[in-house]
Amino acid sequence: MQDQMDYQKIGKSAKARRILRNIFVYTMLTFWALIVLFPFYWMVLTSVKSYSTYNAEYIPKFFTLAPTLANYADAFTSVSLGRYLLNTLLFTVVTTALMLFVTTLAAFAFARLEFRGKNLIFTLFLALMMIPNELVIITNFVTVTNADLRNTFTGLILPSVTSVFYIYLLRENFAQIPDTLYYAAKVDGTSDLRYLRRVMLPICRPTLITIGILKIIECWNSYVWPRLITDDADYYLVSNGIQEIRENGFGRENIPAMMAAVVVISLPLIVLFLIFRKKVMEGVSRGGMKG
Amino acid sequence: MEKRTMKAWLYLLPAILFLGVFMVYPLVDVLIYSFEEGYNSASQSFFGVGGYNYSYVLHDPYFLQALKNTFLLVVITVPASTALALLVSVGLSSIKPLRDLFQTIYFLPYVTNTLAVGLVFMILFKKTAYSDGLINLFLHWFGSPSIDFIEGPYWAKMFVLCFYTIWVVLPFKILILTSALASVNQDYYNAARVDGTRRGRIFRRITLPMISPMIFYLVITGFIGAFKAYSDAVALFGTDLNAAGMNTIVGYVYDMLYGDSGGYPSYASAAAILLFAIVLTITCINLLVSKKHVHYSK
Numbered sequence: 197m198q199d200q201m202d203y204q205k206i207g208k209s210a211k212a213r214r215i216l217r218n219i220f221v222y223t224m225l226t227f228w229a230l231i232v233l234f235p236f237y238w239m240v241l242t243s244v245k246s247y248s249t250y251n252a253e254y255i256p257k258f259f260t261l262a263p264t265l266a267n268y269a270d271a272f273t274s275v276s277l278g279r280y281l282l283n284t285l286l287f288t289v290v291t292t293a294l295m296l297f298v299t300t301l302a303a304f305a306f307a308r309l310e311f312r313g314k315n316l317i318f319t320l321f322l323a324l325m326m327i328p329n330e331l332v333i334i335t336n337f338v339t340v341t342n343a344d345l346r347n348t349f350t351g352l353i354l355p356s357v358t359s360v361f362y363i364y365l366l367r368e369n370f371a372q373i374p375d376t377l378y379y380a381a382k383v384d385g386t387s388d389l390r391y392l393r394r395v396m397l398p399i400c401r402p403t404l405i406t407i408g409i410l411k412i413i414e415c416w417n418s419y420v421w422p423r424l425i426t427d428d429a430d431y432y433l434v435s436n437g438i439q440e441i442r443e444n445g446f447g448r449e450n451i452p453a454m455m456a457a458v459v460v461i462s463l464p465l466i467v468l469f470l471i472f473r474k475k476v477m478e479g480v481s482r483g484g485m486k487g
Numbered sequence: 488m489e490k491r492t493m494k495a496w497l498y499l500l501p502a503i504l505f506l507g508v509f510m511v512y513p514l515v516d517v518l519i520y521s522f523e524e525g526y527n528s529a530s531q532s533f534f535g536v537g538g539y540n541y542s543y544v545l546h547d548p549y550f551l552q553a554l555k556n557t558f559l560l561v562v563i564t565v566p567a568s569t570a571l572a573l574l575v576s577v578g579l580s581s582i583k584p585l586r587d588l589f590q591t592i593y594f595l596p597y598v599t600n601t602l603a604v605g606l607v608f609m610i611l612f613k614k615t616a617y618s619d620g621l622i623n624l625f626l627h628w629f630g631s632p633s634i635d636f637i638e639g640p641y642w643a644k645m646f647v648l649c650f651y652t653i654w655v656v657l658p659f660k661i662l663i664l665t666s667a668l669a670s671v672n673q674d675y676y677n678a679a680r681v682d683g684t685r686r687g688r689i690f691r692r693i694t695l696p697m698i699s700p701m702i703f704y705l706v707i708t709g710f711i712g713a714f715k716a717y718s719d720a721v722a723l724f725g726t727d728l729n730a731a732g733m734n735t736i737v738g739y740v741y742d743m744l745y746g747d748s749g750g751y752p753s754y755a756s757a758a759a760i761l762l763f764a765i766v767l768t769i770t771c772i773n774l775l776v777s778k779k780h781v782h783y784s785k
Contacts, residue, residue: 221578222585228575229592232654235607236595238621242610256621302502311495321502324510330715330737331763334520334744334755335513358505388494417600419718424745435602435718439726442606449617451610458603469598473591480597481662 239462243267243455250452267456276429277457280437287352287422287433288415294357295411296404302363304392307370308378325360329420337424347428356421362407365482369403370396406479409472416465434461520756533753540757549742550758553734556720559645560652560735561713568653569705572660577690579661580668590665597658605722608651612636612723637723644724644733652719656712660705667701668694696782703781707773714766717741736762 242250244263271277305311306318336355345351373396381391397404419435426432432440441457469476524535544550579589596604611621614635623633636643671694679689695702717737720728728734729742736758742748743755 218582221581225575225578225582225585225589229589232592232595235604235611235654238611239604239607251617254618255624256618298501298505301498305495305498309491309495309498311492313492314495317499321506324506327510327514328711328715328763328766330740331517331759332510332513334740334752334759335516336509337744338516338752339508339513354505355509358502358509360506363502413598417602419602419721420741424741435600438600438603438606439721443725449615454606455610458606461603462599465598465600466595469594470591473594476598477590477594477662480659481666 236462239455239458242452243459245452247450247452251449267453268460270450270453271456271460274453275437275441275457276432277437277441277460279430280432280434281460283431284416284433287349287356288412290349291353291356291415292408292411294353295359295362296408298358299362299366299407300392300397300404303366303370304388304396306363306367307373308388308392308396321360321363325364333421333424336421340425345425347426347431349431351425352422352431352433356415356418359411362411365407366400366403369400373399402475405472406475406482409468409476410479412468413465413476437461517756517759520753521760523753525753540753541761544754544757544761547754549729549734550736550739552729552732553736553739556645556648556733557714557716557735560649560716561710563645563649564652564656564713565706565709567649568656568660569702569709571653572657572664572705573702575657575661576664576668577694579665590661593661594658596655597662601655601718602722605651605719608647608654609637609723612647614639638731641732644731647723648720648733651723652713652716655719656709660709663701663705664698667698671697699781700783703773703777707770710769710773711766714762714769736765 241258241260244265244267245253245260246262246264246266249260249262302321306314306321340346340351340355343351345354377395378391381395386394417435418433422433422436423439426436429437429440438457438461441454521540522536522538523533524537524539525533575593579586579593582589613620614623614633614637619627619633620636622636626633634640634643636647638644675693675697676689679693684692715737716735720733720735720738724731724733726746728738729748734742740755740758740762743751743758
């Protein structure tokens with residue numbers, strides 16, 4: 197009888213400790229989740245407060261009873277937010293498409309074709325992965341300026357196209373496709389290009405989508421290169437646009453309208469992320485880096 | 488050249504062209520720039536070769552300020568963010584319900600535009616004539632006087648910059664560490680449990696050694712990333728970082744190149760190469776240190 201009591205006691209205290217630990221863990225996780233979410237909440241909240249309400253609040257309020265969409269209208273009419281969005285869209289789509297094209301061809305050569313000097317040049321490619329962008333951007337700036345390509349999409353896009361890391365990633369994926377498939381296709385008289393399009397690309401679609409999304413995120417958020425190469429507001433991307441809005445846009449004090457612009461800029465990537473959540477996170481954990 | 492080789496080079500041609508023009512050539516060129524003294528970008532001429540650009544940069548108070556800011560940022564954010572990420576990931580992997588939701592939330596900062604969300608942080612921390620701002624409201628609750636974090640004292644500005652940087656880099660670290668924790672072989676834990684090992688000891692003796700390669704990877708990439716900090720600072724303090732006293736090394740490079748104080752590609756090159764040298768040295772030190780402490784399973 198006594199023994200059984202002890203076991204019950206031990207069981208109870210273990211359960212109590214587990215519950216306590218869970219409470220602690222959930223509290224901590226919720227706390228950090230709030231810190232992450234709060235800026236998003238605040239930008240949406242501020243963007244639906246009217247200009248006069250916002251400025252009348254010496255002590256900011258955590259909710260609003262009279263939400264308004266007027267700031268969104270302002271964001272599209274009194275500054276060229278629509279233009280910035282279109283520019284960024286164009287830049288992102290063209291850069292990503294070019295990147296996929298160049299990357300696929302190079303990865304195919306490295307994974308499938310046999311040629312002299314292959315190992316050497318592949319090693320050189322890998323070595324380039326270690327070169328920080330900051331080191332090459334100076335000359336690129338001079339090159340593009342001398343070629344008279346400032347304030348053009350060509351100047352924006354060309355230096356942003358290649359990423360050695362994606363070539364590496366895709367090559368690894370291509371190399372997993374069994375050789376026998378290739379030989380079978382060769383016997384049937386399929387050309388290399390046709391084999392690439394009809395067999396390799398469909399098999400490696402998930403990887404292509406992953407690197408495509410990573411590149412889209414990178415392009416949408418890119419700031420440094422566009423800032424160096426554009427000073428004409430007609431060619432601003434969203435990052436530069438928001439900086440421009442902040443410094444000379446609505447007048448420094450129209451913060452609700454600024455927040456409306458921030459919401460509009462942030463939304464596309466958040467939606468893209470929520471749709472492709474698994475792909476994005478898998479891709480990033482395989483070696484994506486911010487910036 | 489044989490036909491096969493020709494064809495392979497044809498496939499590689501676009502990549503080689505892009506990389507050659509925008510990476511290999513600039514790499515050589517930046518070195519040359521950094522040693523050309525008195526380079527004039529209008530006439531593309533220079534009048535000497537030597538180390539003057541480096542000595543100019545090293546004596547420039549703006550560069551020294553940027554150096555100090557960057558080092559402080561690195562020393563604070565790399566350990567803090569790695570420790571925080573470890574704490575959150577361990578918490579995440581110990582729960583089942585709501586785990587996906589938490590993971591999704593934690594990842595959000597990764598996909599946001601640094602410049603845009605930085606503006607939100609600025610508004611939260613900024614003190615204006617109209618309002619003390621939200622963070623100051625919290626400070627008032629604790630009886631503290633209000634502080635201007637954006638245009639106020641140096642430590643306050645540094646605090647916001649570090650806080651925002653940690654907020655931005657954490658998603659990547661949490662993601663890497665949660666997948667590292669999930670890949671630890673459960674047999675080790677079961678064996679430890681049979682032996683009645685306490686949780687703290689399990690964590691120190693099994694979990695930490697097993698994920699140490701990933702922690703080390705995060706420390707290295709964290710160092711490199713923090714040394715290249717720039718857009719976070721712009722988002723908070725505006726484009727004129729020198730005036731705000733919050734410039735970073737990368738910011739110094741770009742300011743030398745372009746903008747109101749720009750037009751000096753030689754100084755910019757010298758500063759960029761100094762940055763590269765610092766990062767390389769720190770990475771090498773990291774590699775040496777890790778040999779002693781990182782456990783690689785065979």
